Amino acid sequence: xxxxxxxxxxxxxxxxxxxxxxxxxxxxxxxxxxxxxxxxxxxxxxxxxxxxxxxxxxxxxxxxxxxxxxxxxxxxxxxxxxxxxxxxxxxxxxxxxxxxxxxxxxxxxxxxxxxxxxxxxxxxxxxxxxxxxxxxxxxxxxxxxxxxxxxxxxxxxxxxxxxxxxxxxxxxxxxxxxxxxxxxxxxxxxxxxxxxxxxxxxxxxxxxxxxxxxxxxxxxxxxxxxxxxxxxxxxxxxxxxxxxxxxxxxxxxxxxxxxxxxxxxxxxxxxxxxxxxxxxxxxxxxxxxxxxxxxxxxxxxxxxxxxxxxxxxxxxxxxxxxxxxxxxxxxxxxxxxxxxxxxxxxxxxxxxxxxxxxxxxxxxxxxxxxxxxxxxxxxxxxxxxxxxxxxxxxxxxxxxxxxxxxxxxxxxxxxxxxxxxxxxxxxxxxxxxxxxxxxxxxxxxxxxxxxxxxxxxxxxxxxxxxxxxxxxxxxxxxxxxxxxxxxxxxxxxxx
Ligand code: ARG
Numbered sequence: 001x002x003x004x005x006x007x008x009x010x011x012x013x014x015x016x017x018x019x020x021x022x023x024x025x026x027x028x029x030x031x032x033x034x035x036x037x038x039x040x041x042x043x044x045x046x047x048x049x050x051x052x053x054x055x056x057x058x059x060x061x062x063x064x065x066x067x068x069x070x071x072x073x074x075x076x077x078x079x080x081x082x083x084x085x086x087x088x089x090x091x092x093x094x095x096x097x098x099x100x101x102x103x104x105x106x107x108x109x110x111x112x113x114x115x116x117x118x119x120x121x122x123x124x125x126x127x128x129x130x131x132x133x134x135x136x137x138x139x140x141x142x143x144x145x146x147x148x149x150x151x152x153x154x155x156x157x158x159x160x161x162x163x164x165x166x167x168x169x170x171x172x173x174x175x176x177x178x179x180x181x182x183x184x185x186x187x188x189x190x191x192x193x194x195x196x197x198x199x200x201x202x203x204x205x206x207x208x209x210x211x212x213x214x215x216x217x218x219x220x221x222x223x224x225x226x227x228x229x230x231x232x233x234x235x236x237x238x239x240x241x242x243x244x245x246x247x248x249x250x251x252x253x254x255x256x257x258x259x260x261x262x263x264x265x266x267x268x269x270x271x272x273x274x275x276x277x278x279x280x281x282x283x284x285x286x287x288x289x290x291x292x293x294x295x296x297x298x299x300x301x302x303x304x305x306x307x308x309x310x311x312x313x314x315x316x317x318x319x320x321x322x323x324x325x326x327x328x329x330x331x332x333x334x335x336x337x338x339x340x341x342x343x344x345x346x347x348x349x350x351x352x353x354x355x356x357x358x359x360x361x362x363x364x365x366x367x368x369x370x371x372x373x374x375x376x377x378x379x380x381x382x383x384x385x386x387x388x389x390x391x392x393x394x395x396x397x398x399x400x401x402x403x404x405x406x407x408x409x410x411x412x413x414x415x416x417x418x419x420x421x422x423x424x425x426x427x428x429x430x431x432x433x434x435x436x437x438x439x440x441x442x443x444x445x446x447x448x449x450x451x452x453x454x455x456x457x458x459x460x461x462x463x464x465x466x467x468x469x470x471x472x473x474x475x476x477x478x479x480x481x482x483x484x485x486x487x488x489x490x491x492x493x494x495x
Contacts, residue, residue: 068154143234166374173381228253232260288324303385337362398437412451
């Protein structure tokens with residue numbers, strides 16, 4: 001996946017460069033014609049019903065594939081030249097026509113007409129209008145079935161790079177936060193109960209790890225997207241001597257598909273991408289949940305930037321964490337997209353079936369949702385204000401050090417279970433007397449175990465507790481610093 005390291009601007013709406021959604025012009029109601037005007041209309045005796053045109057059209061949502069469709073068509077055209085199906089001048093005229101159409105669409109000057117059905121037909125119709133019947137030669141040896149498979153793969157290669165860049169930006173935002181507050185200690189939680197002290201940077205780095213795995217999954221999905229299907233025809237292959245490896249080389253695909261039936265009906269790569277997006281979105285949702293919690297009056301750990309919150313129309317005092325809430329909420333959409341494509345695929349016989357057209361909207365929606373959510377998360381994280389005092393106060397409770405006390409006794413030779421029970425009783429008594437563990441005197445401690453000595457004082461500090469966790473993956477400052485450095489170096493390498 002060499003190209004994926006490139007830097008890309010992350011668009012918030014469309015995931016591909018220069019794709020501007022255009023309106024599809026609906027034709028005025030007309031009477032059914034005596035014969036079809038479609039490119040495939042030869043065997044038909046009447047025109048397509050208006051409702052059927054509406055129902056079957058994918059143009060309103062597949063027009064975003066236009067740039068990749070044209071990219072694929074140009075490569076196909078060159079392959080037809082190599083196969084001597086087209087002459088040099090025919091090839092040049094077709095490519096010029098396609099480039100002109102690309103420009104027109106980019107400028108919003110292409111008329112998208114619903115009766116064209118999909119982006120492939122829309123471009124072909126325009127091409128034939130521009131260069132005459134020669135336009136009709138472009139589709140030689142190709143079907144929309146292998147064409148759409150190619151377009152999706154080309155589109156996804158670009159989109160995955162965009163998503164990966166979004167993940168990297170978010171990782172960088174976490175690293176910057178981690179560096180900024182390397183000394184801040186917070187209570188670490190299990191069951192949402194205060195458990196043991198950890199460094200705030202360690203907490204942020206946990207998200208960096210999740211995102212690192214997400215990047216791995218993007219990379220994996222990319223490998224299976226990056227296979228060239230053209231030359232599979234409608235389902236059986238083609239009658240023309242098309243050099244498929246040449247097409248692949250032109251489009252920078254390292255491999256080609258090896259079964260035409262599979263190539264036109266496989267959407268595993270769509271499922272894999274959506275699965276990757278669903279897991280990534282689950283991570284963003286968990287982060288969002290923490291941002292909501294931590295910025296609440298109950299926690300007060302964080303101040304979210306005003307520009308990323310909204311107010312209440314009724315309660316003047318409110319500042320709501322809507323962005324985080326919406327990312328959490330939109331996670332359902334991405335899960336839904338994954339399930340809808342899986343369900344659409346589960347009953348399909350080989351090979352291409354029109355059901356497959358239903359892959360696009362969930363896929364595009366998933367990509368748009370994740371891309372926008374990543375951009376917003378990175379902005380939110382880099383603008384977070386951390387309430388150091390509240391965090392220090394929350395992590396100062398001696399109760400967070402109960403495990404340290406037990407481990408102290410273990411060091412003195414008491415079996416862990418016994419030590420756990422001794423400290424458990426101590427904690428119970430403290431709770432009954434409304435005392436914090438940090439205020440208990442050494443003399444008092446001795447009444448629970450004769451093994452408690454004056455050196456126990458050194459154990460009872462959050463700093464000490466943190467720095468004893470010095471194994472790889474622990475929250476000791478040295479470990480956290482080393483992981484920060486490792487990830488920073490990795491990110492520098494990947495761009
Ligand atoms: N719009 C169709 C899709 O997205 C393109 C392929 C149509 N093929 C066909 N034989 N009707 O799947």
